[in-house]
Amino acid sequence: MPTVLVTGFEPFGDERENPSAWAAERAAAELAGAGFDAHWAVLPVSFKRCREALAQLLERLKPDVAVALGLAGGVTHVRLERVAINLMDAGRPDNDGAQPVDEPIDPQGPAAYFSTLPLRRILERLRGEGVPAAISNSAGTFLCNFAMYLLLRHADLRGYPRRAGFIHVPYTPEIAARKPGPPPSLPLGMLVRAAVVAVEEAAASLTP
Numbered sequence: 025m026p027t028v029l030v031t032g033f034e035p036f037g038d039e040r041e042n043p044s045a046w047a048a049e050r051a052a053a054e055l056a057g058a059g060f061d062a063h064w065a066v067l068p069v070s071f072k073r074c075r076e077a078l079a080q081l082l083e084r085l086k087p088d089v090a091v092a093l094g095l096a097g098g099v100t101h102v103r104l105e106r107v108a109i110n111l112m113d114a115g116r117p118d119n120d121g122a123q124p125v126d127e128p129i130d131p132q133g134p135a136a137y138f139s140t141l142p143l144r145r146i147l148e149r150l151r152g153e154g155v156p157a158a159i160s161n162s163a164g165t166f167l168c169n170f171a172m173y174l175l176l177r178h179a180d181l182r183g184y185p186r187r188a189g190f191i192h193v194p195y196t197p198e199i200a201a202r203k204p205g206p207p208p209s210l211p212l213g214m215l216v217r218a219a220v221v222a223v224e225e226a227a228a229s230l231t232p
């Protein structure tokens with residue numbers, strides 16, 4: 025069975041919780057139960073430490089598939105990110121207080137990478153299961169875009185992970201209920217399904 029890595033992020037900014045980390049843990053447990061060599065990690069919301077953590081994880085695990093998850097507070101649905109751009113333009117400081125503006129992630133890298141996850145198939149399966157989802161054409165210019173770009177940059181340079189991409193998730197209802205508004209949300213189970221389906225379809229698309 026393929027080796028797979030699912031990541032989430034720690035809380036950042038005004039957020040006290042980050043459901044992407046909960047979804048990553050649960051997705052990895054389900055995937056392990058289904059026979060995958062499944063691993064999960066919580067990435068730091070720090071440009072410096074996230075770069076180090078991802079490089080270490082990818083070299084230690086050499087995953088066939090990597091799906092990273094992050095919170096996009098206020099969105100209404102699961103967003104399957106199509107593209108990562110070679111840019112750090114932080115609208116707020118990261119958790120170490122760093123706030124790069126208009127800087128490349130990798131001065132030697134291309135302007136952008138497309139996700140290598142089979143997004144259309146993932147979208148169709150999620151829709152079929154009743155999980156609100158759509159393909160998104162921008163992962164932003166903060167840590168989520170950064171992690172996605174680094175996964176795909178690593179794949180370009182080293183050949184693994186052979187399938188990699190990023191999924192932005194909304195708040196869960198419990199988090200939304202504590203906020204003014206309240207903002208839109210989806211149950212944690214749906215966020216977990218997004219990650220599990222993404223890994224399953226990515227693994228199914230690998231040629232042996």
Ligand code: PCA
Nearest residue numbers: 033094095166167168169
């Ligand atoms: N979301 C942020 C960074 C960490 C996270 O979960 C983002 O969308 O860039």
